[in-house]
Amino acid sequence: MKQSNANRKVNEQAREILASILLFEVSDPRLRLVTITGCEVSFDRSVCNVFYTTEPERYEDAAAGFAAAGGRIRSLMGKGLSWRVTPELRFHLDPSVDEAEKITDALARDAARNAESAEMRASDESFEEEE
Secondary structure, eight states, X not given: OOOOHHHHHHHHHHHHHHHHHHHHTOOOGGGTTOEEEEEEEOTTSSEEEEEXXXXXXXXXXXXXXXXXXXXXXXXXXXXXXXXXXXXXXXXXXXXXXXXXXXXXXXXHHHHHHHHHHHHHHHHHHHHHHHO
């Protein structure tokens, strides 16, 4: 779906408010070290899909924390926004960070393998020159 400039601003405003709420207003230890990676606010501003990430071993704790604190977060968000309607918050784990990490690890392994094979070729060539 194509986003207009106004829609991007609304999404970014929602993300900034939510990140601030998590950082300064929510004391649930399950929501510490959780990063809001993005928000998608519906056209009528009635629903906000919130995408977050954290360490893989904390996925279930973070989901439980959002389930428990969702009402308070929504209330604080309504106070922080100048919108007529406070959107319903739907929290979703953002898998893109994990995927990027897997790709980075695969590229690092491939680079190490390439460097190793280049060293082997160089040592083979120097051995042949000695003979």
